[in-house]
Amino acid sequence: MSASAQFTGEIPTYYDRYLGPFLFEPYAADLVGRLQPQDGMRVLEIACGTGVLTRRLRRTLPASASVTATDLNEAMVSYARAAVTDAGISWAVADAQALPFEAGSFDAVLCQFGLMFLPDKAQGFREARRVLAPGGRLLANVWRAPAENRYAATAIELLRSLFAEDPPAFLETPFGYHDADRIRADASAGGWDRVELDEVRLQGQSPSALDFATGFVRGSPLSHELLARGADLEQVAVALAGALARDGAEQPFTRPLAATVISAER
Helix, strand or coil: CCHHHCCCCCHHHHHHHHHHHHHHHHHHHHHHHCCCCCCCCEEEEECCCCCHHHHHHHHHCCCCCEEEEEECCHHHHHHHHHHCCCCCEEEEECCCCCCCCCCCCEEEEEEECCHHHCCCHHHHHHHHHHHEEEEEEEEEEEECCHHHCHHHHHHHHHHHHHCCCCCCCHHHCCCCCCCHHHHHHHHHHCCCCCEEEEEEEEEEEECCHHHHHHHHHHCCCHHHHHHHCCCCHHHHHHHHHHHHHCCCCCCCEEEEEEEEEEEEEC
16 A cells, blocks of 8 residues: 555544545535435445545435445544444445456445545546446546645645655645546546546635644644654644635635546446
């Protein structure tokens, strides 16, 4: 597993508490709203994280539908299993590039902000297509560029100023897969003929800039990079909160979010 995908230790707790409401809840609602629930529907979630999308899926789908939630990180799956106690969810540790399911096992595959972390994105698209039944649907989303997600640009700028000789590179991964031509090329290489890309702009809200900054610093593999550089995580979070607050109100902390939704039918 690459360093950018190591959501281990206390990261899931901070991720769920501080980043989940701001970054992931708004887009989970959007993604589930694009699904057409049906009785007996078989749904696979890839890169389920702490279960933000999983919870919404389970509560939206009919009781007869099945939800299988997977993630490469065992720590994330363990956290999600404990946090999302709704019945009718199967949990598994699985690599999106080598899914442990038979061909045609699902009617829908959803992936919320996970494609960016796959070393071989075309293979990820290929596997999603393989496990879908004919007529099945893929729904996924990825972040647009930092320039369109100002909070991310602010964090990158601050880290470069604090660690000029060796700035942490983690944020380049979640915010680095936004080029439409590249996404279409990867999807095509994965066997998809027709892919729709939809630009979606929503609003994120956190009680304070410090809450959100704490999530960024402690709720992602960025924390590993900071500790490797001898940084004090609390001090970095305070510095980031100050930088974020200069862009607008500090309490509550609200910012525009920009992502691309990828949809395709098998």
